[in-house]
Amino acid sequence: MAQAGVSANRLELLQIADAVAREKAIDRQVVISAMEDAIQKAAKSRYGSENEIKAEVDPKTGEISLARLLEVVEDVTLEATQIALAEARRKNPAAQVGDFIAEPLPPLDFGRVAAQNAKQVIVQKVREAERERQYDEFKDRVGEIVNGIVKRVEYGNVIVDLGRAEAIVRRDETLPRENFRYGDRIRAFVYDVRREQRGPQIFLSRTHPEFMAKLFAQEVPEVYEGIVTIKSVARDPGSRAKIAVVSRDASIDPVGACVGMRGSRVQAVVNELQGEKIDIIQWSPDAATFIVNALAPAEVVKVVLDEDAERIEVVVPDQQLSLAIGRKGQNVRLASQLTGWDIDIMTEASESERRQAEFAERSATFMEALDVDEVIAQLLASEGFSSVEEVAFVEPTEISSIEGFDEDTAAEIQARGREHLEKLEAELDAKRKELGVADELLEVPGLNTAMLVALGQNDVKTVEDLADCATDDLAGWSERQEKETIRHDGFLDGFGLTRPQIEDLILAARVKAGWIDEADLVEEEAEIEGEGEAGAEPEATEAGEAPAADDASAS
Structure with a gap:
């Protein structure tokens, strides 16, 4: 191919360039540039690699021109690539230091080895261009x-x-x-x-959840047009899948649209996925409703949500337990992936046992802390009191109104509760001092002694240590690994603090440590509030359209 390029038939060179460009689907100029590089390499091997040689192929005529480039300098140190300013000006009066002078070279006759090397250069450059074209074509797909x-x-x-x-x-x-x-x-x-x-x-x-979503978009016109939206997909590839759908048009049933007449639409997807069973589920903005739907075909009696931990307890009838869990835990695992919540499933019997155990535990705590008999402790537990703090600091009337109690009994119980808490507080304070937690941490709003002990056990002992903490350090965090969510505990887990409360704690510590100026903080909050109010004004002027916008966002 390279030998044809230096023969008398210059048009043949351009024909080769055109043919390669068409075959590899790359730009013709890229092929011509590759040929120029190849001729340049061959010329360097002929005239000496120390020379700076430039080859050009005329894209219209196929004419090859070779030239040696010489840099214009004051003092020549490399004769092969440099030329003195005085000599350069004899060739070009306008030459300046730093310019390049091109000296034409005679046409080059390729030897067999030079032609082979030139061919390799062209092949390599064309291959690189082809790879770049492939990447550009598919990176957006x-x-x-x-x-x-x-x-x-x-x-x-x-x-x-x-x-x-x-x-x-x-x-x-x-x-x-x-x-x-x-x-x-x-x-x-x-x-x-x-x-x-x-x-x-x-x-x-072929196992990616999005593959299934795209297959439904191909089979279901409503999905393709955006009337029905696929909210999430969870797959156990080749075995079973769950897909959550919602419609923004109240007249269209999203589940029915995806199933199709006599199941024709969903069957087309099932056939493509080698018989993978697909549960199509109605999505709901309400987490509890969505999770109940996701656990179908199992029936759910009751749910208890913990929104902070994104965890839900689901109570099912005893005979439905195996159906809710599914073979090898498949049903609950897919429901968990679909909803993004950790799901604990228990039967009515086991939930009842757990509640009885909690009741017995609270009763025992009240008996020990308040020094009362079992009947009084059980009365307090059955009235909904869950901790000694609640008993000690509620309005006295809430205790005296319990059947069989009077004001004196309520006052005595509360006094015992406070005495118990003071004793606990003294023990915790001694432990805090033993751990070396600084007294000034007590001045940070939102912290109590029990929290300081927990921080001290995790080497957070000064205001600066707390100011240096990230929210995840204190609140913990969750991450998805493969097909399950793994929870990492924080230093203040178990104290019932929300993430915003923990962020406020850290901010307060940074103010106390002098890292942030409180005046700047107040100013910043005022600015944010001002921006929020400014952003709310347009909505107020379009109150008539607000319900439609709400409906759209809910769907």
């Missing part, structure tokens, strides 16, 4: 479904020919018991495109 033909299978990884590129479906991204052979058609989801040394790598998946 992440999140799409593509169709291809299986080119080969290597150790369970499927190499797919996409026409103008090659992609890979790794073994863990294929469905279980799914076998592909050369020539099979394959449909998959583009989940990543990366630049790698050997060219762009296009990664496909």
Whole structure:
């Protein structure tokens, strides 16, 4: 190919460039630039690699011109690449230091080795351009479904020919018991495109949750048009999946639209996914309702939400327990992935046992702390008192109004409660001092002695230590690992503090430590409030449209 470029037939050079550009789907100028680099390399090997040589191919005529570049300098140190200013001005009177002078070189006759080297350079440059074109083409197609033909299978990884590129479906991204052979058609989801040394790598998946969502978009016109929205997908690839859908048009049933006439639409997706069973669930903005829906087909008797920890306890009838959990925990696991909540399932019997155990524990606590008999302790527990603090500091009438109690009994019980708490406080304070927690931490609003002991056990002993803490250090955090949520405990877990309260604690510590000026903080809060009020004004002028906006956001 390179030898044809330096022969008398210059047009042949341009024909080769055109043919390569068409075949590889790259710009013709890229191929011509590769040819210039190849001729440059061959000329350097002929005239000496120390020379700076530039080759140009005229894109219209195919004419090749070679020139040696010389930098204009005051004092020449390298004769091969430099020229003195005086000599340069004889060639070009306008030459200045730092300019380059081009000295034309005679046409080059390629030898066999030079031609081979030139060919390698062209092939390499064209390959790089082709890889860049592939990357540019597919980097914006992440999140799409593509169709291809299986080119080969290597150790369970499927190499797919996409026409103008090659992609890979790794073994863990294929469905279980799914076998592909050369020539099979394959449909998959583009989940990543990366630049790698050997060219762009296009990664496909048939197990990705989004693959199922995109399949529904292809099969269900309402999803494609945006009338029905897929809120979330949870999959156990090849076995079972749950998909949450909601409609922004009250007249369209989102579940029915996805199922189709006699299940035709959902069946098309099931067939593509090798028989994977799909539960289509109505999404709800109310977390409890959504979770109850997600646990279908199991019936739910009662739910108890802990919104801060994103955890929910679900009570089901005794005979429904295995159905709610599912084979190998599949049903509850998928429901948890779908909703983003940790779900604890218990039967009515076990919930009743737990409540009795809690009642007995509270009664025992009151008996010990208040020095009362079992009957009085059980009366307090059954009235809803859950801690000694509640008993000690509620209005006396709340205790005296309990049947069988009077004002004197209530006063005596509260006095005993306060005495017990003072004793506990003294013990905790001694432990705080023993841990070396500074007294000044007591002045930070929102902290009590029990919290200071917990902080001291985690090496937070001064105001500066607390100011240096992140919210996650104190509140804990959750992270998704593979298919489960792992909870990391914080220093102040168990004290019932919300994240905003913990953020206020840290801010107060930073003010006390002198890291933040309180006046600046007040100013900043006033600015934020002002911005909030300014932002609210347009809504007030369009009150008539507000319900429609609310409906849209809820859906």
